Amino acid sequence: RRAVNFAFEDAPGKEVFLAGSFNNWQMTTRMNDRKKCGSYTCRLLLEPGEYQYKFVVNGEWRLDGNNCCFAPNGFGELNSVIKVEPK
Numbered sequence: 001r002r003a004v005n006f007a008f009e010d011a012p013g014k015e016v017f018l019a020g021s022f023n024n025w026q027m028t029t030r031m032n033d034r035k036k037c038g039s040y041t042c043r044l045l046l047e048p049g050e051y052q053y054k055f056v057v058n059g060e061w062r063l064d065g066n067n068c069c070f071a072p073n074g075f076g077e078l079n080s081v082i083k084v085e086p087k
Contacts, residue, residue, distance in 0.1 A: 001045040002084050006031070007066065008040040008055045016040040019061075020053025020079075027056050048086040052079035 006018050008031060017027040022044065031040035040055075052071055055062045063070065064080035073079045 001047055002087065003043055004046050004082065004084060005041065005043050006053075006064075008057070008062075008064070010038050010040065010057060012036050012038040014038075014040070014057050015059075017056040018042055018044075018053060019056055020051050022046055022051045022053070031055070046084045048084050050081060050083045052081050054079055 008016055010016070012033060013036075016031040016033070018029040018031055019025045019027050023029055029042055029044065031042045033040045052073065053064070055064065063078060067080045067082065069081040069083075070078040071081045
């Protein structure tokens with residue numbers, strides 16, 4: 001498995017989760033804003049492969065604006081895509 005860092009920028013005080021194909025799209029991975037400045041981060045250990053994901057900000061699903069890789073999600077919208085390479 002490889003450590004993968006995710007980051008999201010927004011106003012401080014939001015509730016931000018990371019959901020994707022790696023956790024069955026469940027809002028169980030809370031992103032932390034340790035400095036209370038709106039920089040939300042988390043780190044996951046993922047097996048090599050391709051994963052789709054979105055950030056959930058106060059209940060609203062959002063793409064990763066720092067990632068230019070997208071895929072259609074079957075609901076007429078897009079998901080962000082990340083590829084985890086083997087070591």
